[in-house]
Amino acid sequence: MLVDKPSSLFARDREWRALDQFVNNPVPDLSLGIVSGRRRQGKTFLLQTLVKATGGFYFAAEEATESESLSRFGQALADYLEVPGTFEFTSWRQAFDQVLERCHGRTVVIDEFPYLLNASPPLASVIQHQVDSREQPWKDGGRARLILCGSAMSVMGGLLGGTAPLRGRASLELIVKPFDYRTAAGFWNADEPRLATLLHSITGGTPAYKTRFVGHQVPEGLERFDQWVIDRVLNKESPLYHEGRYLIASEGNIRNASLYHAVLGAIAAGKHTRSGIAAHCGRQASDLTHALSVLEDCGLIRIEPDAFKANRHLFRINEPLIVFYEAIMRPAWSRLELGQAEAVWSESRSRFGSQVMGPHFEGLCRSYTATNDRFGAFPSEVSSGTITDQVSRTPIEVDVVATAAAESDRPKRILCLGEAKWGTRMDLYHLSRLARVRELLASKYDVSGAALACFSAAGFSDDLVAAAAGDSRIHLIGLDDLYR
Structure with missing residues (x-):
């Protein structure tokens, strides 16, 4: 250099x-x-x-x-x-x-x-x-x-x-992209993985949110995180308070902001397909083509393929702060304007766990898998997918699907099937779901070496730990592993 x-x-x-x-x-x-x-x-x-x-x-x-x-x-x-x-x-x-x-x-x-x-x-x-x-x-x-x-x-x-x-x-x-989650943890001086993940679920890897927007004020520990959210994110005197709205309004191609907020709100609520977003917005799917294209061009959303269905695509929000704004702040905006930040945060904790932390943790698990060779090789693609169990006639969502590079005249090889839970202690039920998915995929994919990965921020049951100890294809991955 x-x-x-x-x-x-x-x-x-x-x-x-x-x-x-x-x-x-x-x-x-x-x-x-x-x-x-x-x-x-x-x-x-x-x-x-x-x-x-x-x-x-x-x-x-x-x-x-x-x-x-x-x-x-x-x-x-x-x-x-x-x-x-x-x-x-x-x-x-x-x-x-x-x-x-x-x-x-x-x-x-x-x-x-x-x-x-x-x-x-x-x-x-x-x-x-x-x-x-x-x-x-x-x-x-x-x-x-x-x-x-x-x-x-x-x-x-x-x-x-x-x-x-x-x-x-x-x-x-x-x-110039946002910091990845590990680099962001170092930037925020967040040595405790749970605190680093919580911070990343709101501020992502955007450097300015630590420097200019909160004046380098970082929660000193997990016990200070809630007060930090109230003081630095939900407080209308804080620069971060309006940032979620500004990120959308500042894009020159966005004219009808209400429609774009509706689309982003639908994705933040867990509607990741075009039809699901349209139903949430009360529109026809064809009515959203332009809005989705503009949001993608602006870099605010991305489109990911479904691992098991070539014609099915999933829409995800790129900026964690927008997810937080749409899921937590926008529904309570009038109350936040009245200075009720503490009450809003207290009442939003459940929704924060399900709509913000759950999906965010799943995304971190996919990022971890994409940069890791612990499942036999570095994956060529990591995504999520849904497969239908024809016996029970129920869909099964798989949070992490890692596949190897395609080889001519051979079925696609699956390296890993994973489920991610932020607030749930995982047990043999979650393992059995993954094992069933592996069975269902055997007719179309090479699953002979497919690992089953349980990602959890809340820990694992004793019987699941025992099962993993006796089978090298079972992986239990906690928060510490993601940041190691």
Whole structure:
């Protein structure tokens, strides 16, 4: 690594390595990089740290007209170059001609690029011209590195897609994602796994929720978690209080916020199929196609395949804070506005366990399985699925299904079938359900080495522990294992 990662930057080793390789690539021409990610993930801090380490030029765009933005850009460039006065640009073509010529050999970062694009739609074509013209072998293109960054995922994702002007022009496409649950625990200094999981179920892996939004105030232990939720999440004077709503309202493609809240509320209530969401919203499934597409483009939801049904897809919310908002805060918003946070939280504990912690724990168990080879190999895919027992005529939901990479002319090999329980002590009944699923799948899949995994945050019965001791294909996995 040519530029050492500063100690002020927590984790983000992968991101820093990618930026370092991009900036220090010996290619002599102009290179374009695209950095995106949902809000609050630390993109700005990451890129500001980069330009500080490399002596680059950083410009943060704002919502403004084209002439206002050009004026601000000219002043920022003059300040950076330490020249008197300002640069008076009349077009973005002129502005980029100047900044790329004057920043020869340096890194140029344009943050919140969608703001500029919104006011100046041809801007992407201007940058395309800059990249293409400076790659001509007979011209001295200047060894500049141009990075465009933004949080509007639908806009940033479209910069390089389809017939977009910048398609095929970028040498870097970096998505800054939330911390994974283990990294988030370290960031929050949450050494106790149960506390780390509770915090992650609300704040996820978003760094700003610890730094800017709660001022580094972390519950000192499990016994302080409830008061922390009341003071830092449900308190209307806390920045986190409005964040769930803001995450949705800030997406430019969302117009009818009530419909999107209804869709997210349905998913938070456990309706993960298109038909289930539609029934919860009182709409036809076809009426929700656009809303679901917009939420996916914005990165607020994701679509996962059902492990056992190729034509069935499951919708899940990406941001834990939105799940918490839809399940706990939105139904009691008027009471929270009256300052009844303590009462609301007391009355919501059961719903918090079933609608927030239960699904969240299942997701952590899938994440654990996806990055673990304890079941014989690293899985190629980890998902959940539903299979119908034709004998009892009842559906059986399987929380964790891990499969190996497909091999030609052989049935798909299942590595693990798992059930996850946040608040239930698991026993032989849960094991027998998994064993029955393994039997049902034997006619279609290779289950000869399939492990049965019981994930529980509440422990395991003595007879289940005894069964696992006598069978290497039975795995009992608790919270400590997830964070180990």
